[in-house]
Amino acid sequence: MTSSTDNVRVRFAPSPTGDLHVGGVRTALFTYLFARQNEGTFILRIEDTDQARYDESSITSITESLRWIGLDWDEGPDVGGPAGPYFQSQRLDLYRKYVDKLLAEDYAYECYCSPERLAQLREEQRKAGRPPGYDRHCRNLTDEQRQEYRDQGIKPVVRLKVPLDGTTSGMDLLRGPISFENGKLEDAVLLKSDGYPTYHLAVVVDDKEMGITHVTRGEEWIPSMPLHLILWDAFGWDRPVFVHMPVILKPDGKGKLSKRDGAASMLALRDEGYLHEAVLNYLAMVGWAYDDHTEIFSKEDLIEKFSLERVSPSPARFNYEKLEWMNQHYINHIIPVEDLASRVVPLLVEQGLVDEVPPGSDTEKLVTEAVGLIKDKMKFLTEGPDLISYFLTEPPDYDTSLLVPRKTEPAEALRGLEAARDVISEIGVDDEEEVEKRLRALAEEVGLKVGQLFMPIRVAVTGRTASPGLFETLRVVNKERSIARMNRAIEKLKSEVSVAAD
RNA sequence: GCCCCCAUGGUCUAGCGGCCGAGGACGCCACCCUUUCAAGGUGGAGAUCGCGGGUUCGAAUCCCGCUGGGGGUACCA
Numbered sequence: 001m002t003s004s005t006d007n008v009r010v011r012f013a014p015s016p017t018g019d020l021h022v023g024g025v026r027t028a029l030f031t032y033l034f035a036r037q038n039e040g041t042f043i044l045r046i047e048d049t050d051q052a053r054y055d056e057s058s059i060t061s062i063t064e065s066l067r068w069i070g071l072d073w074d075e076g077p078d079v080g081g082p083a084g085p086y087f088q089s090q091r092l093d094l095y096r097k098y099v100d101k102l103l104a105e106d107y108a109y110e111c112y113c114s115p116e117r118l119a120q121l122r123e124e125q126r127k128a129g130r131p132p133g134y135d136r137h138c139r140n141l142t143d144e145q146r147q148e149y150r151d152q153g154i155k156p157v158v159r160l161k162v163p164l165d166g167t168t169s170g171m172d173l174l175r176g177p178i179s180f181e182n183g184k185l186e187d188a189v190l191l192k193s194d195g196y197p198t199y200h201l202a203v204v205v206d207d208k209e210m211g212i213t214h215v216t217r218g219e220e221w222i223p224s225m226p227l228h229l230i231l232w233d234a235f236g237w238d239r240p241v242f243v244h245m246p247v248i249l250k251p252d253g254k255g256k257l258s259k260r261d262g263a264a265s266m267l268a269l270r271d272e273g274y275l276h277e278a279v280l281n282y283l284a285m286v287g288w289a290y291d292d293h294t295e296i297f298s299k300e301d302l303i304e305k306f307s308l309e310r311v312s313p314s315p316a317r318f319n320y321e322k323l324e325w326m327n328q329h330y331i332n333h334i335i336p337v338e339d340l341a342s343r344v345v346p347l348l349v350e351q352g353l354v355d356e357v358p359p360g361s362d363t364e365k366l367v368t369e370a371v372g373l374i375k376d377k378m379k380f381l382t383e384g385p386d387l388i389s390y391f392l393t394e395p396p397d398y399d400t401s402l403l404v405p406r407k408t409e410p411a412e413a414l415r416g417l418e419a420a421r422d423v424i425s426e427i428g429v430d431d432e433e434e435v436e437k438r439l440r441a442l443a444e445e446v447g448l449k450v451g452q453l454f455m456p457i458r459v460a461v462t463g464r465t466a467s468p469g470l471f472e473t474l475r476v477v478n479k480e481r482s483i484a485r486m487n488r489a490i491e492k493l494k495s496e497v498s499v500a501a502d
Numbered sequence: 503g504c505c506c507c508c509a510u511g512g513u514c515u516a517g518c519g520g521c522c523g524a525g526g527a528c529g530c531c532a533c534c535c536u537u538u539c540a541a542g543g544u545g546g547a548g549a550u551c552g553c554g555g556g557u558u559c560g561a562a563u564c565c566c567g568c569u570g571g572g573g574g575u576a577c578c579a
Contacts, residue, residue, distance in 0.1 A: 015579045050578055115577065122576090131504045132575065157577050175507070184505055192577040199579050223506055223574040246508080247573070253513090256573075285514070285527090292516035293526045312515080314508045315572055322514065322528045332541065376541040405538095439537090454537040466539035 008040025009211045012066075012073075013203070015047040016058040019265040020065040022318060023218065023248040023257045026283045030245055031216040032071045033284075033306040043210060044076030047203075048089045049196045065266035069276045070299050075210075083210040088202050095197040098205050098235070099158050099190060107234040108190060110156035111138040112149040133186050134159070158191040160200070160227060168226040173214075173243040174313045180226040188227050200224060204231040212240055214308075219244040219315075220256070243308060246287050249317045257318055264318060273380030274323070275343075278330040282323045286316045296334070328379045340375060341368040344384035351385050353392050366391060369476050373468035391476055395463025395485070400492045402465055405455040408448070414493040416446050416453040417460060421486040429479045432471040439470075460489030 012028040014020060020028075035042035044066070048054055063077060075081025085091060102108035113134075122132045139161065141149075149156070162185045169179030190201040197205070207215055215228075222244050232239045247256040257264050269279055277298065284302050285295055288311050297305070331340060345357045345367060357363045370388035371378075378387055389395070404413045423438050443453040454470050461482050467473050474482050 013579095017579070047579065053578060111577090113577095118576085126503090129503060133504095159577095172507095178506075180505075186575080189577050194577075196577085198577070203579095218573090219507065220573055220579090225506090244507085249572075251513085253571075282514095287514085289515055289526095291526090295515090295527060312508095316514060319513050319528070325528055328541090374540090377539065436537090443537095450537055452537095458538060464539095468539085470537055 006038075008035055008038040008213050009043065010035050010040060010214050010216055011043035011045050011207070011210065011212055012071075013045040013047050013206075013217075014062050015050065015053075016062065017050065017053040017055055018058050018259040019061045019267055020058075021257060021259055021261065021264040021266065022269075022279075022283060023264075025065060025069060025071075025266055026248060026286065027216065027218055027245045028066060028071055029069070029280065029283055030288070030306070030308065030311060031214075033302050034214065034216070034308050035074075036303045037306060040213075041074045042071075043081070043083070043212075044073040044086065045206060045210070046077060046087045047199065048087055049199065049202055051194060051196065061267060065270075068270055069266065069280050088197070088206065091202075091206065092195055092197075094209065095191065095201055095205055096195070099197075099201065102160075102190070102234060103158065105234070106161065108158050108160055109139055109141070109187075110146060111159045111187075111189070112141075112146070112154045112156045113137055114154075136187055139187065155193040157189045157193050159187040160190050160230065162187050162227070162230060168229050170225060170229045170239065170242060172222070172225075173241055173308060174311055175244070178222065178225065182226075185226055188224075190231075200227050200231070204228050204235075207240060208232075208235070208237050214241045214243055216243045216245060219247055219313075243311075244313075245311060246313055246315045248286060249315050251318055251320060253317050256315070271382075273382030273384075274327050275330050275335065275381065277334065278327040279323070281330070282326045286318070287312045287314075296329070324379055331378050331381070332376050337372045337375065338368055341371040343381055344371055344388070347382065347385050348388075348392070353385055353389060363392075366476070373472055373476060377466070390462045390464070390467075398459065398463045400496050402459045403456045403489055403493055404496075405452050408452045410493055410497050412446075412448060412452065413456040414490065414497055416443070416448050417456045417486055417490055417493065419446055420453065420457050421483055421490065424474070424479065424486070425483055429471075429474040429477075429482055432475055435474060436471050456489065456493075457486065460486045 010031045012031050014024055014028075032042050034040070044063070046059060046062075059077070066073070073079060075083060076086045080086075099108065103110070118134065121135060125132045138156075138159070146156075163182045166182050167179045168182055168185070169177055172178055188200050189198050191197055203215075206212075225242060225244075229239065249255065250257055250261060259265070266279075270276070280299060280302075281295075281297050284297060284306070288306070289295075290297070290305050290310075341364070345354075345364075348354045348367065349356065354363055354367075357367060367388065370391035371384065374384075374387040378384055403417070404410050419442055420439060423442055424435070427434055427438060429435060439453065439457075440450060443450045446453070455465065458467050458470055458473070459465055461467075461473060461477055477485075
C-alpha cells in the first residue's frame, strides 16, 4: 500500500452544521497537500444529509474559511465538476438506487421501528447495564409483516445487514491493520425515513461515484470504518486507501476541539488578526513534522515536502501560545512590509484613522513606513492601527506624569524638552544620525542621562512610553508635527512645574 | 459498560535496534544588546523515552500485559 499514486482523487467533505474549526481545516489541509503534491484532484463535497442540523450560512463560512487559508478545490461548490452535484442533498436518487440494490441482494433490510421504541430500547439496555444497540427486531420480517407496517403508513428506514460473526478488517495508512468483530457491530441505518441517506451510505456511494482514491478524514471515524468496508465489499467495489487523521484536542487536553471552542473557528482566527500563512503553517505542524528542526513552511514548501505517511497517529493539543508565536514570527520576519501594511489598511479605514489609502499615495507610504517600525511589537494584525496611530493622527491626551521619567524632576524634563525642541527646530528630523548625535550631546550639556532626555521626547511625540527607536520615529512623524507635539508637552509640563512651585 | 485508537520534557515534535549519557520549537528563567517597548543573540532549568515483563550481544525504537489519555457507541456528521 502506498500513498503516492497516480490519478489521486481526494475530497474534504464537511457537513454544514456550523463554522469550520481548526481540526476540520487541518484534515482538509493534509488532504489538499497530498492532492497537490501528486498533481491529483482536490474535491469539496458538502455532506448536507441532516435536515435538522442544516445551517445554510455555514456553507459560505466553510468555503470562505478554506479560501482564506489558501485551499482551493478543483471540483465542488462554485466551481462544479464532472462528478457533481457536490451537495449530497442533490444526490438522493443515487442513494435510493444503491439502497435498492442492497435490498435486492439481501445486504440490507427495511426497519419499521419507531424512534420511540429505539429510545426505549436504549433506556432499558442502559438500566440493565447492557451495551446499547439495535436489537435487529426487523431483520427477519416476512413480506406480510412488512406490508402490514406499510399499510399503517409507517415509513421505514433501511438498515445494513451486518454479518453476525467473523471479523471485518482493513488497513489504515497511518496505523496499519485494524479489525473489528462483526458481532459487536450494529445494523446501522443507511437510509432515513425522510429519504435522506446517513453518512455511512452517502460517503461510500459518493466516494465511489466520485472516484476517490484515498479516504481521508478525522480519526473519530475509525469506529464506523467496518460498516463502510462491509458496504464497499457488498457493492463489489475495490476498497480505497483509508487515512484517519489524528484529532486535535482542546488546549487542556480534555476532549477534542469542537465548535463550542469559539476561538478555534477559522473565521474567528482571521478576525482576531491571525495571518492565514501563519495559521496554515501552524496547523501543518500539529501532527506532522518534516525533520528535527525545520518549522517554517510556506504553502508551496508544504506541497513539496509534505508526506501523508509522516502524519503522526496520536492526538495533539491545540497550542495558542505556539500559534501566537508563529503569527508574530510571520509578521516580523516573513511577510514583506508592503504586504503587511496593505493588510492593516482596511483596519485603519474601518477605525476611521484614515479616509482612504490610494495606491502610490503619500498616506500609503506613511503607513508602510510606520508598519515597518512597529511590526516587531505586533502579534496580531488587529493591533496594527493602535500601534501606528500616532503616525497618522494626533495622540490623545495623556497623563503629564508620563513625561517625567523616574528619578527625574519635572523641571529637568521640561528643560530637556525645550532644549531638544530647539535642536530639532534647527536641524530637522530627516538625518537620523545627526539628530542622534546632537541629542546625545545635548543630554550631556543639560546634565541628564540619555534616558532622562529621550523619554520625555518619546512621550511628547507619541503619547506613550513604548515606541520604535526615537530618531526613526521623529523622522516618520516629521519635523513640523514633532515640534508641535513637543510644544504641547512643554505646556503640560509648565503647568505641572508651576503647581509644584505653589 | 462495550468497541477502537494513541502513548518521547508543561505543549508540539525528531527518533523508525547500536550515531541517543535523547535533538529542535513554543513556553519559562538568566545574561547580552539597548533611548522605551519589543525583536534579536547567548546560556539555563525541564524527559529514569507512562509502568512491568519479554525478544536481542544491544531497545525510546520490536512483542505482550497493565496503566493513562482520546475517540466511538443516534433515523448527527
